[in-house]
Amino acid sequence: MVEKLKSIALIGAGAAFGSLATLALVKLLSRRVGSKGIIKRNGIFSGSRIDIVSGEGNITRRDGTTDLDLLKDEIVSEQLTRNIQFFGMESQRKVSESFVVVIGLGGVGSHAASMLLRSGIGRLRLVDFDQVSLSSLNRHAVATREDVGTPKAECLQKHFTSIFPECQIDAKVQLYDTSSEEEVLSGHPDFVLDCIDNIDTKLYDTSSQEEIPSGHLYFVLDCIDNIDTKVALLAACVRRGLRVLSATGAGARADPTRIRIADLRESSNDPLSRAVRHRLKKDYGIEGGIPVVFSLEKPKVKLLPFKGPTGEKENPSDYQIVPGFRVRIIPVLGTIPAIFGQVMASYIVTRLAGFSVQTEPVINLDLDHYRTLHQRLIEHEELLYGTVKQVQVDVEEVMYVVKELWHGRSARDLYVRNRGRGMWRSVNELMLVRWNRLKPASVTNLILFNFKEAGEHEKLNQILGYRSG
Numbered sequence: 001m002v003e004k005l006k007s008i009a010l011i012g013a014g015a016a017f018g019s020l021a022t023l024a025l026v027k028l029l030s031r032r033v034g035s036k037g038i039i040k041r042n043g044i045f046s047g048s049r050i051d052i053v054s055g056e057g058n059i060t061r062r063d064g065t066t067d068l069d070l071l072k073d074e075i076v077s078e079q080l081t082r083n084i085q086f087f088g089m090e091s092q093r094k095v096s097e098s099f100v101v102v103i104g105l106g107g108v109g110s111h112a113a114s115m116l117l118r119s120g121i122g123r124l125r126l127v128d129f130d131q132v133s134l135s136s137l138n139r140h141a142v143a144t145r146e147d148v149g150t151p152k153a154e155c156l157q158k159h160f161t162s163i164f165p166e167c168q169i170d171a172k173v174q175l176y177d178t179s180s181e182e183e184v185l186s187g188h189p190d191f192v193l194d195c196i197d198n199i200d201t202k203l204y205d206t207s208s209q210e211e212i213p214s215g216h217l218y219f220v221l222d223c224i225d226n227i228d229t230k231v232a233l234l235a236a237c238v239r240r241g242l243r244v245l246s247a248t249g250a251g252a253r254a255d256p257t258r259i260r261i262a263d264l265r266e267s268s269n270d271p272l273s274r275a276v277r278h279r280l281k282k283d284y285g286i287e288g289g290i291p292v293v294f295s296l297e298k299p300k301v302k303l304l305p306f307k308g309p310t311g312e313k314e315n316p317s318d319y320q321i322v323p324g325f326r327v328r329i330i331p332v333l334g335t336i337p338a339i340f341g342q343v344m345a346s347y348i349v350t351r352l353a354g355f356s357v358q359t360e361p362v363i364n365l366d367l368d369h370y371r372t373l374h375q376r377l378i379e380h381e382e383l384l385y386g387t388v389k390q391v392q393v394d395v396e397e398v399m400y401v402v403k404e405l406w407h408g409r410s411a412r413d414l415y416v417r418n419r420g421r422g423m424w425r426s427v428n429e430l431m432l433v434r435w436n437r438l439k440p441a442s443v444t445n446l447i448l449f450n451f452k453e454a455g456e457h458e459k460l461n462q463i464l465g466y467r468s469g
Contacts, residue, residue, distance in 0.1 A: 070096045070122055070166050079164070080120045091353040092120060098352045099123040099189040103176050103233060105152040106130070107139030107332065108247045109195030111341025112348075114141040117160050119349045123168040124160070127184055128152040128196075129175040139334035141341070176229055181236050191348045194233050194246040195341070227275055234276070235284040245344055246292045248273045250337040251330035252299035259295050259339060261347055262362045267294040293343050296362070301331045365408065367395070374398045377432045381441060384458065390440040397443050401432065406448040437461045 070076045071093055077084065084092045100121050102113045105128040113126060132143045132155050142159040143152075153171040160169055176184055176196070185192065230246070237244035246264070249272045260267075264280075265288040267273035273294055280286040350357050374395045381388050393401070402408060410430065429450045432441075437458070439445045449457060 069093065070120070073166065076120075076166055083120055087353045087355055091355060094354065095349055095352045096120045096122045098191070099125070099187065100348065101125040101127065101184065101189045101192045103127045103184065103192065103194055104196030104247075105156055106136065106195065107334065107337030108250055108341045108344070109193065110141035110143070110152070110156060111338045112193055112195060112247075112344040113156055113341075114160075115342055115345035116348065117164050117167055119345065120164070121167060121349075121352075123170075123189075125170040125172065125184070125187070125189065126153045126156050127172045127174065127176055129173060139332060139337050141338070176233060178232055178236075181232075185236060185240060185242065190243075190352060192233075192237055192242055192244045193344055193348070194230060194244060195344070196229055196233075227272070227279065230272075230276055231279045231283065234280060234290055235286060238284070238286055238290070244290060245347060246276075246290060247340050247344060248276075248292055248294040249299070250295070250340045251332040252301045253295045253297045253336045254300055254333050255295070255297045256336060256339045258297040259293065259336075259343055260362050261291055261293050261343065261359050263288050264290045264292045266362045267292050270294045271299075291347070293340050293347075295336070365402070367399075370395050370399045370402065373402060373430065373432060377441060377446075380431060380433060380454075392440045392442040393446065398432065401443055401446050402430075402448060409448070410450050410453060411447050412449065412453050433457060 071080070071084070071089065076096075080092060080096070083095070087095070098121055100116055100123070102109050102116070102124065105113065105126055109128070113124060117124060128151070130152055132140065132147045132150055132152055134145070134148050136143055136152075137145070137148075140152075141156075143155050147155045147158075151171075151173040153173050157169050157171040160167065172184065174180055174184075234244060234246060236242075248267060248270045264273060264277055267277075273292065277287075280290075347357075374393070377393070377398070378388050378391055381391050430448055431451060431454050432446045432448055433454045434441050435445050435447045447457070
């Protein structure tokens with residue numbers, strides 16, 4: 001009998017708790033219309049709480065008050081709970097008050113935009129003239145078969161309003177060029193992302209790795225890989241003083257561990273980066289200062305050969321609807337552009353939040369370079385000490401010391417330089433030596449210097465008669 005009473009009591013308590021929870025949820029939801037009730041006003045989607053969204057991004061409610069703080073809404077703050085726990089309320093508020101432009105909404109751009117939305121970005125401008133195709137579905141973030149044939153910008157807008165309806169989404173079905181610069185880059189956004197990905201001049205030619213001779217917009221996300229469009233956008237952002245993050249070639253790669261963020265000057269093994277560097281310097285006098293997402297991996301495959309209606313190989317440029325845009329198919333492993341986009345979104349969100357992240361240094365040495373440094377250490381030990389018995393590192397440990405401990409540069413180098421595509425040159429001037437000459441040449445007792453610094457270090461040790469602690 002006692003057990004039955006306990007069971008009845010537990011059931012009653014559970015029912016009461018469930019009723020209270022349901023009433024609380026109904027009360028909360030009664031304050032707003034669901035995603036299906038979203039109304040489009042002045043090109044921007046808004047819920048029932050919002051009457052007008054001004055050009056400055058201010059949310060004007062029906063009672064006439066203005067509010068930019070999305071986090072005051074209980075549902076929004078609950079949806080972004082994990083971000084708030086990670087960044088803190090004030091830093092997440094900076095993210096939610098931000099405005100980001102994403103240009104190019106393919107495999108890279110759709111994933112970048114999707115995660116920016118899910119991270120609570122308050123306003124997004126989505127720009128792409130292209131439509132979703134069936135072959136897009138192996139890499140697009142949200143598109144389904146029902147979306148095939150619809151503009152990519154409108155496809156994202158449709159899906160995004162059901163994920164985070166509080167985000168103001170401005171979808172533009174248009175091609176970015178110099179004539180649309182003002183319209184696309186206006187409104188004082190916080191970041192621009194260049195993610196355009198329909199270039200035929202991606203130059204996936206691995207036969208030569210030679211280098212080609214030489215407002216307040218917070219962020220522009222450039223996911224473009226049309227060369228003329230990309231160069232024009234990046235130059236416009238520099239001219240306007242806008243922060244821009246650009247994506248390079250994500251196609252024809254397979255290794256996600258080789259993806260990096262660095263200055264355009266440091267990107268390597270990417271034909272698109274080389275072409276963009278050359279054009280920016282030649283046409284606009286811009287040599288760097290633009291962060292890019294790129295892969296250290298050399299392209300695994302080339303553009304597929306173009307065949308005309310007769311089945312014979314023909315010049316693809318003869319079939320281009322828009323000059324400079326891709327006609328041939330780039331083989332793409334869908335996971336790689338997705339990761340490119342995720343990397344870009346993470347980069348932007350952390351910077352908008354003021355959260356410090358130290359990116360992986362771009363050190364592009366191959367095994368032969370580390371063998372050279374190891375051999376140089378052995379020869380130095382034999383010359384200075386008359387023996388190599390105290391060398392307690394092999395080539396793999398030399399790799400660890402150079403890459404992980406000294407980031408591929410001299411210990412006296414106060415600035416991050418001589419990295420990326422120039423690392424193979426600087427290694428010719430570097431060597432490992434003992435820090436404490438009385439201890440063996442081990443992982444914990446090796447320091448990286450250039451030749452002159454190494455000589456000065458050894459001379460000073462001899463003069464001072466270096467003794468361990």
